Amino acid sequence: MAQLVLVVDELSAWAPYFPSENLVDFQTYLKQAPAKNASRTRVINLCKNNKYLSNGYYCSLLAEARGQHVLPSVATLNNLRNKGLFAFGFNGVSEAVAALATDDDSKQIKLKSYFGRSPVPELETLCRELFERLPCPVLEMTFKKRTRWELTGLATLSPRELAGEEEDRFAEALEAYSRIIWRKPKSVKRYRYDLAMLVNPEEELPPSDAKALTRFVKAGDRAGVNVEMITRKDYQRLAEYDGLFIRETTAIDHHTFRFAQKAEHEGLVVMDSPTSILRCANKVFLAESFTKHGVPTPKTLMVNPKGKETVARLEQELGYPLVLKIPDGAFSRGIYKVADRDALIETLAILRNASALVLAQEYFFTEFDWRIGVLNHEPIFACKYFMVKGHWQIYRHNDGGKEADSGSFVTLPTYEAPKAVISAALKAVKPIGDGLYGVDIKEGKGRVAVIEVNDNPNIDHGVEDVFLKDKLYDMVIADFVRRFEAS
Known part of the structure; x- marks a missing residue:
């Protein structure tokens, strides 16, 4: 206390x-x-x-x-x-x-x-x-x-x-x-470590649902780690803990990033770290990193949405349909599929005030996206996220983006996922860090293409944990224990 x-x-x-x-x-x-x-x-x-x-x-x-x-x-x-x-x-x-x-x-x-x-x-x-x-x-x-x-x-x-x-x-x-x-301890049980888990009970699309959060707490109990859920109002309490586990959607201009920075400054084990958030939050960084490290991706261009030659360049190098992305979108937000010149000009006009650079990619159709969970450079789960019926993405946002439909899913053991998919996922996270990541990958027509790396991937009960069940939560907590002991 x-x-x-x-x-x-x-x-x-x-x-x-x-x-x-x-x-x-x-x-x-x-x-x-x-x-x-x-x-x-x-x-x-x-x-x-x-x-x-x-x-x-x-x-x-x-x-x-x-x-x-x-x-x-x-x-x-x-x-x-x-x-x-x-x-x-x-x-x-x-x-x-x-x-x-x-x-x-x-x-x-x-x-x-x-x-x-x-x-x-x-x-x-x-x-x-x-x-x-x-x-x-x-x-x-x-x-x-x-x-x-x-x-x-x-x-x-x-x-x-x-x-x-x-x-x-x-x-x-x-x-x-x-x-x-001066809060009183919730139980008399002695724990080896204290782990703060940052959550937002009001978030529409959190990285983990309530049932998954409860399983993280129970996994901590099994490992001798006191996992306590905190919210943004507990910013000043961070120094009381040994580690911070962010289970709220992160962004740079956001309290989640300030929490990560403060925790790192206080010497806590942080997942995910400010560096990981910075690198994963911006698709421009990811695109450049993928190119440098030879990660397979769809053909990608970084363009100025205000540039006079942008429309002609995209038509010549990518053709239609193509996909435009703002650098810091999440959960399929800020991603636009354009099918012709009129739509391209209209979408670029929308994006010109959002960012100095916009990512443009070839349209690579697949019925599902792979999501490979990676922890400390090791794959821990593999999911197929299928597209929403009648839509080209796994999420379709409604009501001004406050609600979203999602497609179905299939969860597999990592050894049943194609080796090329697992290899691409591990290659993609190598320059990012050693934290917990979700790598989105398209596979089809003899190709594997990494779309992005997420710094706080979904771990929901009944989805990502279908195969490993409680072992998935134990693996995450065990990695925190490894980091605690190493520090």
């Missing part, structure tokens, strides 16, 4: 709040010897001055030197001085601040965030994202009106600088945050 330490400049700063046995002043903290279980200690730095070489700065610096996890970190304090690092845009922020501003706030308004929480519902998303990127107990946000309202400044505050309702909001947020840190 994690231990919490609250550090203030002087104990008198805590006068408005209930006494806490976890509270120490800076001078006491300075003299304390590091605990043996430093990695399980959470320090919340509530010193008033966090400027360079101040008490607050040294508090965070000492905590990190002692191997403790501190909020805010030294990196966060340094980043707060660099406006360029937090002056990013947030959807709806300008409108939300404008609705709050009064005549007296015609050009500037300041609002506070407490452990990523905001008393203003319209700013909850902004405060949560700021807390993920720049975690601080209390942040004062400065907004200025230029052509529109913009976030122009961030500053840390101590409890001593709060008053009235602000003190109540801080206390409530601290209590909620500390409940997470």
